[in-house]
Amino acid sequence: MRLLLINPNLTEAVTERCAATARTVASPGTEIVAVTGEVGAAIINSRAEDAIAAHGLLTLLAQHAPEADAVLLAVSYDTALLAARELVSIPVVGMTEAAMTTACLVGARFGLIVFGTPWVYRELVRAQGFEARFAGIRSLDAAATTALSDPMATERAVLAAATDLATVDGADCVVLCGAALAGMGQRLAAETPVPLVDGISCGVPLCEMLVRLALPAPRLGSLVSPRNRRTAGLHPALAAALATPEPKR
Amino acid sequence: MRLLLINPNLTEAVTERCAATARTVASPGTEIVAVTGEVGAAIINSRAEDAIAAHGLLTLLAQHAPEADAVLLAVSYDTALLAARELVSIPVVGMTEAAMTTACLVGARFGLIVFGTPWVYRELVRAQGFEARFAGIRSLDAAATTALSDPMATERAVLAAATDLATVDGADCVVLCGAALAGMGQRLAAETPVPLVDGISCGVPLCEMLVRLALPAPRLGSLVSPRNRRTAGLHPALAAALATPEPKR
Amino acid sequence: MRLLLINPNLTEAVTERCAATARTVASPGTEIVAVTGEVGAAIINSRAEDAIAAHGLLTLLAQHAPEADAVLLAVSYDTALLAARELVSIPVVGMTEAAMTTACLVGARFGLIVFGTPWVYRELVRAQGFEARFAGIRSLDAAATTALSDPMATERAVLAAATDLATVDGADCVVLCGAALAGMGQRLAAETPVPLVDGISCGVPLCEMLVRLALPAPRLGSLVSPRNRRTAGLHPALAAALATPEPKR
Amino acid sequence: MRLLLINPNLTEAVTERCAATARTVASPGTEIVAVTGEVGAAIINSRAEDAIAAHGLLTLLAQHAPEADAVLLAVSYDTALLAARELVSIPVVGMTEAAMTTACLVGARFGLIVFGTPWVYRELVRAQGFEARFAGIRSLDAAATTALSDPMATERAVLAAATDLATVDGADCVVLCGAALAGMGQRLAAETPVPLVDGISCGVPLCEMLVRLALPAPRLGSLVSPRNRRTAGLHPALAAALATPEPKR
Amino acid sequence: MRLLLINPNLTEAVTERCAATARTVASPGTEIVAVTGEVGAAIINSRAEDAIAAHGLLTLLAQHAPEADAVLLAVSYDTALLAARELVSIPVVGMTEAAMTTACLVGARFGLIVFGTPWVYRELVRAQGFEARFAGIRSLDAAATTALSDPMATERAVLAAATDLATVDGADCVVLCGAALAGMGQRLAAETPVPLVDGISCGVPLCEMLVRLALPAPRLGSLVSPRNRRTAGLHPALAAALATPEPKR
Amino acid sequence: MRLLLINPNLTEAVTERCAATARTVASPGTEIVAVTGEVGAAIINSRAEDAIAAHGLLTLLAQHAPEADAVLLAVSYDTALLAARELVSIPVVGMTEAAMTTACLVGARFGLIVFGTPWVYRELVRAQGFEARFAGIRSLDAAATTALSDPMATERAVLAAATDLATVDGADCVVLCGAALAGMGQRLAAETPVPLVDGISCGVPLCEMLVRLALPAPRLGSLVSPRNRRTAGLHPALAAALATPEPKR
DSSP states (O other), rough: OEEEEEEEEEOHHHHHHHHHHHHHHHHHTOOEEEEEOOSSSSSSOSSHHHHHHHHHHHHHHHHHHGGGGGGEEOOOTOTHHHHHHHHHHSSSHHHHHHHHHHHEEEESSEEEEEOOOOOOHHHHHTTTTGGGGEEEEESSSSSSTTTHHHHHHHHHHHHHHHHHHHHHHOOSSEEOOGGGGGGHHHHTTOSSSEEEEEEHHHHHHHHHHHHHHHHHSSSSSTTOOOOOOOOHHHHSHHHHHHHHOOOOO | EEEEEEOSSOOOOHHHHHHHHHHHOTTTEEEEEEEEOOOOEESOOOOHHHHHHHHHHHHHHHHHGGGGGGEEEETTOOTTTTHHHHOOOOOOEHHHHHHHHHHHOSSEEEEEEEESSHHHHHHHHHTOOOOGGEEEEEESSSOHHHHHOOOOHHHHHHHHHHHHHHSSSSSEEEEEGGGTTTHHHHTTTTSSSSOOHHHHHHHHHHHHHHHHTTTOOOOSSSOOOOOOOESSSHHHHHHHHHOOOOOOO | OEEEEEEOSSSSHHHHHHHHHHHHHHHHEEEEEEOSSSEEEEEEEESSHHHHHHHHHHHHHHHHHHGGGGEESTTTTTTHHHHHHHHHHEEEEEEHHHHHHHHHHHOOOOOEEEEEEEEHHHHHHHTTTGGGGGEEEEEEEOOHHHHHOOHHHHHHHHHHHHHHHHHHSSOEEEEEEEETTHHHHHTTTTTTOOOOOEHHHHHEEEHHHHHHTOOOOOOOSSSSOOOOOOOOSSOEEEEHHHHOOOOOO | EEEEEEOOOEEEEHHHHHHHHHHOOOOOOOOOEEEEOOOESOOOOHHHHHHHHHHHHHHHHHHHHHGGEEEEHHHHHHTTTTOOOHHSSSSSHHHHEEEEHHHHOOSSEEEEEEEEEEEHHHHHHHHHHHHGGEEEEEEEEHHHHHHHHHHHHHHHHHHHHHHHHHHOOOOEEEEEGGGGGTHHHHTTTTSSSSEEEHHHHHHHHHHHHHHHTTOOOOOOSSTTTSSSEEEESSSSHHHHHOOOOOOOO | OEEEEEEEEEEHHHHHHHHHHHHHOOTTTTTEEEOOOSEEESSOOHHHHOOOOHHHHHHHHHHHHGSSSSEESTTTOTTHHHHHHHHHHSOOOEHHHHHHHHHHHHHHHEEEEEOOSSHHHHHHHHHTGGGEEEEEEEEEETTTTTHOOOOHHHHHHHHHHHHHHHHHSSSEEEOOSSSGGTTHHHHTTTSSSEEEHHHHHHHHHHHHHHHTTOOOOOSSTTTOOOOOOOOOOOOOOHHHHHOOOOOOO | EEEEEEOOOOOOHHHHHHHHHHHHSSOOTEEEEEEOEEEEEEEEOSHHHHHHHHHHHHHHHHHHGGSSEEEEETTTOTHHHHHHHHSSSSSSHHHHHHHHHHHHOOOOSSSEEEEEEEEHHHHHHHHHOOGGEEEEEESSOHHHHHHHOOOHHHHHHHHHHHHHHHHOOOOOOEOOOSGGGGGHHHTTTTTTTSSSEEEEHEEEEEHHHHHTTOOOOSSSSTOOOOOSEEESSSOOHHHHHHHHHOOOO
């Protein structure tokens, strides 16, 4: 199977890091195809940049989904997740969704560790309905780039934050948000007081599972693909996806 | 004051209808400036089209906000509302937000009348935190275009739905969603069992009020404007807005 | 239009301060008519005093509403808000409701600054359904009277509390509760890290907006005026309001 | 012990019915003292009448609590419940609170049967925090007075509503709201599909239990009695209760 | 009446302490019959031990309920509460449920004081639907056995925790969880800043009240007793209770 | 890897059906080991039977987990899920949890189709925190055994219920609860209006995924294994699991 990994921001290094982590956890038969955004922010770090990225993400999706079996959104805000699920009939999973979902299978309640301010992540927890399973959040003071330049300092900060989440907030599992932390859980497994999960390591097997289930596309409900839509100014692939006629039945 | 009304879909007729309604309710000193989307869907009717419209909306916002005092989003999904509020320091109000806000000032609980399926509107109610004040929703069978082609049939359907929402769900006020229903509340005032409000009629005076309050832009919290952001492929105005350097203090 | 401002406690100085603030924000054509309670507590500072004030408030409402176009409750507990809305067919807005409503139009989440213990205000947030938008609360140690006797100390305390709410709780906007803080937001606009709003400054334009909308009184739902009610011992105006016969239709 | 039963509306017949039911369930040593409101509505049937009744209720409470060991509010809206608890240091229980509390001890979820519209009762369920245990509500078409004039028809309607609540909404227990239904549960015990409880039958033993527990009055928290309060125009007993000086410690 | 007190763990000393406390609060005519678990954990202190105890508890219930009028679960996790209510037609009350229920009749919001980690108690608060009335929780550092070996140190810790809950979290009443704290509230009544309640002191009179109400067993809803069930390996009394045939009607 | 499938009820045929379904979806290297309960109910169909099954389930778990890599609970009430997770350090997944988790990865909101009354399933949805993603529930009139004896009638009923859930409640995906429906989703894939998922088909790949992630056991939080626990009357394997000494560190 081919798993399409879409990073809607413009930084190839982030895409490559996500793709590398994805390849370490993918099953033998899974091919990782990673694409990077061409329009929008170098790094998505605000609601505005995230909103802009939605267009770019759906454009990449419309271009590349026809040759893929499933899609993993390699962006920690899970940009345009339900919109992407509407647009294509293959499985689409968000990386933070994947990690929070896995955390719920492992613990009673989970915590989040993020770079920067926590507020948009709190909205994500609420939007995806994880509130009853959410224990708390900790922000790393350093910028995400520090995770690459000084990984040991970041690891110490992550261990301290995870210990605090487990002790004070009762978190049984901790989600590491952001591509810069992908794969860190495995490295820290011997030292961490609670399991650390990240969106790429969890998202790849979840996508593989959904492909194996081979569920049919919905013909009712809120996720039926839009059809026969008139648009202007869009990439031809995206315009074509929206203009698809109703299937004959 | 100049009130910028942004319709992110591509249908001028919808913009004009919203602008016309806006002008009937605006204060004497308020000038309505209405702009229409240039990229995206002719009519936004799915999460995918809404996600695409966010980019277009922020582009129009970056272009036109410098000459405006406040912004009203003339799209019933309140596309990219918080992102828009992040990007600019003038007030930004969503039309459905405006109507639901007003409904809460009028009644204990409100209902919604929408064209098409109700599911995305339910997500909007939840995302904006109106759940405790939400009584119920009714979908009009007809397409939104019917409201223009057969207004009397639409008015009868609206009255029936409003009566049902008040009787069965206890709605004290009913929000008419969608530009096609703007202004209908005033026409039906003598017949309706509960007040009918729409997003344009409510949004214009709310924007005027926020302009009068002249609140300062936030320097802390979740809505601080992104600064010094690197981007590619964006309209120069949008790129410039995101690239604004930190203010000296 | 005539805007009736009802302060159900017995302290004229509070009424005057609210009326003065109201006049600074009112539109040119708006006349502020302020009345003060005659029965009950000098200052309302407990659920018991608030419960007593409800009777006095509705009595004043029944007396003065016939000459008014809208009502603003000048009491930070929003005493008897829905009961007042039931009793009269003109718009009724509570001052804390007004400020919280405005805060939601400005930010993603808001905080509260109050004098004294925060518990009744938390119940108000819940009763009005603002929980999903509520970030946190801070109590000023000083009594409300300090705001008048030592305004600079109060301003420093307010700025510190607002900064804490924004930094720790992610508040994007802060509501100043209580008549003693009315108007302080405008004075501190240059220094505050997030916008400060108060119930009088927000309530006046919201009332003006509702008057402009000219919504009909409900004939169904939970807010239909009680009719033909038998009572004893009430002020004649209040008794008459409750004894109003059913309208002929 | 002396149990004070306060009916804040003006209808002696309702008080008598409640007192009679109370006497049938009271323990041997419990004396029922019932008082009726003197100011306000003949029958409380709206938020406005309820808000007015709060003053009368607290007045009766201040007059009669000194000779009582506990108080049961004999009014189905639980008028001014927390305010009453603040004012006096003896136990105060609301009749609907008592019935819903008992229903939670009996079943997983409970339903309500009410006269008239259900909306204020829904607000009561929410205000008291019973939402997670609330299954549903049914309104009897007839007025409360029918329960007295045609009891058999009312009993049939109650059985039908209780059956519907159990079958459709999964209610395990049903609360009969309103004084007119007090005692009906016992009469229908052989026929009802789920237990029927009412506020008087449940409230009397709950008050007796609280008296036996002899809990101290709070010196911290949200229910500390207001002290040293200045008031005007109140009944001397109520004014005195609020003017009580701080206890020496 | 005979009140069956079931302690599903294996420690007689705990049963005896609960029974002794129960006898001090029971009405003259109430006989306390206490039974101790025979299979499972010496002390229940985890979800696993609690899950195991459910079987033992239902076995004791099936054996002893036929001679009892009501059942009080003398275990702070309220083990198998709804299952027990399903199995028998007499009232069944959990001790923590009893204390939280009483706390709601006394205050607006309550706190919990527990031995050990608070997480399972938080799940109990949620499972029983007390979230809106829950103020906060404090864990005593010492083991439960300290309460017996060094009661004065425990009392000081309880007073400190209760003061903190009242001051910081606004708790109006505090629930003491665990048999080791039963009866401590009465001893500390003169010193505590808010009432302290425990599950045995509250559970006994609540059971007595339910017996007095003599409510019928449900024939609909979620708590209808299972009938005609085939089982294997169970104690004969438990097997017989599940195998009871449907009643003829 | 070895995946332990525990059916805590006593009916081998159910175990076999679950194991057969599991084998059709398992990866090549996955061995399915299925065990059936020896003590308790033939079929679990009430909270009482479920509570009894918890003991049996943990006994089977303690016996068989040492030779397994992960555990799937083959019982639609997810009996003792968190207790099982506490007891062992390998992954444990409940079958209904697995299906609801998968449904959230596929749709915005999901519905449930169950045999018999829906009330315990609603409690499961709440206990696991899926409320915000829960659309509705439908009960099949027939007993679960009908699914085996008249599969075509059951399939028609399932299709009708799924269509209703999608149309009326907006479900995007439907969970088939109960072993009797395992595998039906695949058979109906061509006809169903929304994807149908079941707990075995989803649980097997989720367990495989968790094994691949190789997360460490928690040393903090709510799921740390109980240690050094004294017990009596338990199966030696279960007693030994609870008596495990603290690990040296």
